[in-house]
Amino acid sequence: MQLDQSSQISMQSSASSEKSDGVAAVDRALHVATTLANAPRGLTLSELANITTMYKSTLLRLLSSLERAGLVTHRADKRYALGSLAFMFGRSYEQAHGLKGAIQPILQWLVDQGTESPSFHVRHDRERRLCLIRVDSNHSTLDRVRTGDMLPLHRGAAGKVITTLDSAIQAQVPAPSDLIFTSFGERDPLCAAIAAPVFGPSMLLLGAISVSGPLERFSELAVERMKGLVLAAAQSATRSLGGNW
Known part of the structure; x- marks a missing residue:
């Protein structure tokens, strides 16, 4: 069964929106990681929110994903900092450059x-x-x-x-x-x-x-x-x- 033109446009628009949302999420996650990289002492959630101007709820979702990947760690002092994956990136960068x-x-x-x-x-x-x-x-x-x-x-x-x-x-x-x-x-x-x-x-x-x-x-x-x-x-x-x- 063929889709009519309006359905095709709707699906294309939906796919474009999902792609845009995905890219935006990556951009926000990288912004969080870069912010932490510039804060050697780590940052609290409130400090991250102030610097990145993101909502805490958004930050918590991003931080959760970054923690699962090992790029961010939540320390005992309640501060967020770069995790072991960042060290691996750094070691790889040092070897490459x-x-x-x-x-x-x-x-x-x-x-x-x-x-x-x-x-x-x-x-x-x-x-x-x-x-x-x-x-x-x-x-x-x-x-x-x-x-x-x-x-x-x-x-x-x-x-x-x-x-x-x-x-x-x-x-x-x-x-x-x-x-x-x-x-x-x-x-x-x-x-x-x-x-x-x-x-x-x-x-x-x-x-x-x-x-x-x-x-x-x-x-x-x-x-x-x-x-x-x-x-x-x-x-x-x-x-x-x-x-x-």
Whole structure:
């Protein structure tokens, strides 16, 4: 039996509507996941509703689906955060785009320019940052930072980069115009550092490139020279990882 023209139009309209609703649901779910990705401490349902401007009932349906997929987890403190699937995505992204492969040559380039020892730092939790990659300089005396070290998040140049930029992103305000940060004797009274941010796609803050070493070698002239080199390194790393400066 053939359908008349009005029935066909009705079915096409219904299919189009369902397709549109499905795409909209995916868009909303991705918006929720992206919001959580920009909130390292996690968010309550009320906070999510305020940021996304979605109804709580809508959010609960989306969060339930995201939880089943493992992309979101509902923690014991009643906050929502990214789940294990996000870690798998991140690991796959790192393998595909080579975070270490992109950063390590740039750190070596800094050493070849005669800077202090360069490192790449990422946020670990609310209080600490992780030294993910480290290359020692050619100087005879070095500061005591190694790959895998946990360092204070709120002290040191790299920590300033992460906390300042994360705060700007969460508050949805422009980042500081000067993206070079320095520290002199903050984390270690005998050491100094210079750092700049590295961004990924969609202005995601990936971490901070820093150079650090004995405070006595951070003369005014040396600091000005290394600032330019660190900034160039951060810009190069950002481009390599698909970000925009």
